[in-house]
Amino acid sequence: MKEPVDVLIIGAGASGAAVAWSLAETKMHILCLEQGGWMNPAEYPSTGRDWEAKFFGEWSSSPNVRGRPEDYPINDDNSPIKVVNYNAVGGSTVMYTAHWPRLHPSDFKVKTLDGVADDWPIDYDALTPFFEENDRMMGTSGLSGDPLSPLTHPPMPQQPLGLSGAIIGKAMNKLGWHWWPSDTTVATMDYEGRARCINLGHCTPACAQGAKSSTDITYWPHAIRAGVELRTHCRVREITTDENGMASGVVYYDKDGVEQFQPAHVVIIACNGVGTPRLLLNSASSRFPNGLANSSGLVGKNLMFHPYAQIYGYVKEPTDSNRAPPTCLWSKEWYDTDLSRGFVRGYGVQFVRGAGPVFEAVISEQKGILPWGEDHHRVFRKLNGHRLGFSAICEDLPEEHNQVTLDPVLRDSHGIPAPKIDYKLSENSRKMMAHALARGREILETAGATDICVNSPIPWGGWHLLGTARMGTDPERSVVNEWGRTHDVKNLFIVDGSIFVTSGGVNPTSTIQALALYIADQMKQRLANLFD
Amino acid sequence: MSADNQLTPRQRDDLRVIAAMIIPASDEYKVPGADDPAIQADILATLGRDTKPMTAALDHLARLAGMPLADLTPEARDSVAQEFRKHGDAPAATLVRVVLQCYYRDDRVLRSLGLELRAPFPKGHVLPDGDWSLLDPVRARPVSLRRAP
Numbered sequence: 001m002k003e004p005v006d007v008l009i010i011g012a013g014a015s016g017a018a019v020a021w022s023l024a025e026t027k028m029h030i031l032c033l034e035q036g037g038w039m040n041p042a043e044y045p046s047t048g049r050d051w052e053a054k055f056f057g058e059w060s061s062s063p064n065v066r067g068r069p070e071d072y073p074i075n076d077d078n079s080p081i082k083v084v085n086y087n088a089v090g091g092s093t094v095m096y097t098a099h100w101p102r103l104h105p106s107d108f109k110v111k112t113l114d115g116v117a118d119d120w121p122i123d124y125d126a127l128t129p130f131f132e133e134n135d136r137m138m139g140t141s142g143l144s145g146d147p148l149s150p151l152t153h154p155p156m157p158q159q160p161l162g163l164s165g166a167i168i169g170k171a172m173n174k175l176g177w178h179w180w181p182s183d184t185t186v187a188t189m190d191y192e193g194r195a196r197c198i199n200l201g202h203c204t205p206a207c208a209q210g211a212k213s214s215t216d217i218t219y220w221p222h223a224i225r226a227g228v229e230l231r232t233h234c235r236v237r238e239i240t241t242d243e244n245g246m247a248s249g250v251v252y253y254d255k256d257g258v259e260q261f262q263p264a265h266v267v268i269i270a271c272n273g274v275g276t277p278r279l280l281l282n283s284a285s286s287r288f289p290n291g292l293a294n295s296s297g298l299v300g301k302n303l304m305f306h307p308y309a310q311i312y313g314y315v316k317e318p319t320d321s322n323r324a325p326p327t328c329l330w331s332k333e334w335y336d337t338d339l340s341r342g343f344v345r346g347y348g349v350q351f352v353r354g355a356g357p358v359f360e361a362v363i364s365e366q367k368g369i370l371p372w373g374e375d376h377h378r379v380f381r382k383l384n385g386h387r388l389g390f391s392a393i394c395e396d397l398p399e400e401h402n403q404v405t406l407d408p409v410l411r412d413s414h415g416i417p418a419p420k421i422d423y424k425l426s427e428n429s430r431k432m433m434a435h436a437l438a439r440g441r442e443i444l445e446t447a448g449a450t451d452i453c454v455n456s457p458i459p460w461g462g463w464h465l466l467g468t469a470r471m472g473t474d475p476e477r478s479v480v481n482e483w484g485r486t487h488d489v490k491n492l493f494i495v496d497g498s499i500f501v502t503s504g505g506v507n508p509t510s511t512i513q514a515l516a517l518y519i520a521d522q523m524k525q526r527l528a529n530l531f532d
Numbered sequence: 533m534s535a536d537n538q539l540t541p542r543q544r545d546d547l548r549v550i551a552a553m554i555i556p557a558s559d560e561y562k563v564p565g566a567d568d569p570a571i572q573a574d575i576l577a578t579l580g581r582d583t584k585p586m587t588a589a590l591d592h593l594a595r596l597a598g599m600p601l602a603d604l605t606p607e608a609r610d611s612v613a614q615e616f617r618k619h620g621d622a623p624a625a626t627l628v629r630v631v632l633q634c635y636y637r638d639d640r641v642l643r644s645l646g647l648e649l650r651a652p653f654p655k656g657h658v659l660p661d662g663d664w665s666l667l668d669p670v671r672a673r674p675v676s677l678r679r680a681p
Contacts, residue, residue, distance in 0.1 A: 044653070160661045161660070201652040209656070357642075376555050376556070
């Protein structure tokens with residue numbers, strides 16, 4: 001039998017990397033098991049002429065399309081929004097837009113302010129030092145002083161405005177609406193061993209330059225140097241428990257597919273809002289017949305995605321197209337509740353610079369604006385390099401019927417039951433999306449755009465996997481307490497997006513990592529009585 | 533794996549014909565059509581995971597046409613193409629996507645579009661920093677972050 005480790009972390013993505021690095025200073029024996037492997041930047045799409053074609057296959061954002069051995073299938077047939085993720089050291093930070101807003105202070109008090117959902121058991125101030133620490137570790141760029149966002153101190157200057165940004169900025173000024181250069185984790189200067197951004201193009205599916213921050217090149221080198229052990233291609237099947245109801249370790253399949261048992265004194269789950277409930281439900285036993293840490297019945301419930309309302313059009317002047325990171329500006333004009341709009345809560349906006357030629361051709365053909373035949377060439381030249389986009393990240397409120405369960409049939413390559421998603425858009429979300437599309441149309445038309453197209457919701461837009469093991473002080477209404485420990489199992493912690501109580505209207509990775517660092521700090525402060 | 537030996541000669545013929553209907557050659561823009569031999573060879577050589585839906589799409593096309601596409605009258609061919617585009621579902625979408633993704637990486641096509649013939653890495657691109665005084669009106673607006681209790 002293997003020697004027990006002090007701390008076993010499951011998942012080496014955004015939160016797993018952060019918690020591993022933070023706990024490393026305790027000098028405990030820390031082991032992380034990751035189902036994926038290390039990435040090789042020399043194989044990233046932007047290194048080849050066929051870079052765009054790869055997005056439709058081996059570099060698709062959908063694990064169901066990619067179908068790599070490291071991926072697990074997800075039954076999302078009963079959801080208008082499909083799950084997207086990446087499974088590797090670095091997790092979905094390998095494949096993300098690097099847009100880096102934080103949840104707002106008001107997002108933690110939704111019930112108090114707006115009478116919906118629940119307040120978080122912690123507030124923004126509790127996370128502030130960890131937001132700052134995380135920004136330094138991930139390496140952020142941006143412009144301090146946004147009047148409608150929490151104050152940040154990015155260590156690097158903002159991305160260039162570029163052609164697209166200037167067009168959007170002028171349109172927003174004409175309309176009198178808020179906009180600001182986004183905080184991003186794209187390095188705009190050499191930073192901590194990472195080379196600065198050279199605008200390789202649409203870097204969502206990984207950055208060959210290493211300018212886009214992912215935890216395989218930020219947290220992990222530091223964590224490993226500090227003594228954390230990272231075992232790759234190890235897929236955890238279940239968390240085991242002992243006669244006292246404490247987590248005793250995990251059963252996993254190693255890189256050769258051989259079943260192993262790894263004992264541990266503390267287990268930390270960092271598998272995202274789909275992978276975490278899947279693992280907890282797959283860990284059902286005679287002691288925990290409804291799944292581990294599920295006495296509340298809320299494991300897998302309250303799944304929140306952020307429905308994306310996307311609208312785009314084409315302007316006469318050239319845009320940045322694929323010659324820059326995809327996002328550069330945000331707006332918080334409609335972030336807060338205004339009941340005169342007909343819905344509660346709000347949305348953040350990210351502006352998109354454009355698209356590459358293959359993507360432009362494929363999507364425009366599908367939308368019916370790029371014809372077959374004689375006129376194809378003329379129309380393509382009008383569209384290509386002229387696209388401007390607007391995407392609203394709509395706050396998704398928690399609803400128990402939106403959930404992750406185990407599929408009765410579908411299995412991954414190790415025979416482990418796969419997750420099944422049941423999700424419906426709420427009426428509030430629909431109204432919010434309609435409002436966002438109307439504002440987006442105004443902006444695009446003010447910028448002179450024509451041929452306006454809509455994707456609402458973006459079908460392949462389930463990037464943000466939140467809420468399925470929510471945080472709270474009441475064990476009957478939450479899965480983990482206010483410092484990430486499960487109510488039911490006193491040596492089991494969750495640090496990923498599944499512990500979100502509400503979703504806010506922004507990309508969540510910054511907040512997910514700040515939460516992971518906060519929980520690690522709480523654990524360090526409580527080491528003497530961690531299980532009390 | 534090459535799909536050369538996975539598509540029948542008839543399927544390869546139909547693929548060539550439908551590709552030319554999607555993107556014909558243009559003297560005006562000095563570009564080949566998508567039926568160009570080099571582009572067709574690229575399609576067949578890189579089909580990979582798209583082989584199965586591509587085959588399904590070509591089977592569907594063959595059923596609609598009832599004979600080799602090239603043998604139909606231009607009017608009948610247009611009618612088949614419209615039906616294929618409208619009701620061909622995911623396999624048809626895959627066929628069109630594969631044609632487009634190979635066409636828009638052909639050197640002659642990229643040159644005609646004024647694009648460089650290279651991978652994005654390692655040269656990258658240069659972006660204008662822009663006029664940040666555009667932010668002055670935003671700074672001047674009397675707005676503030678919503679307070680939390």
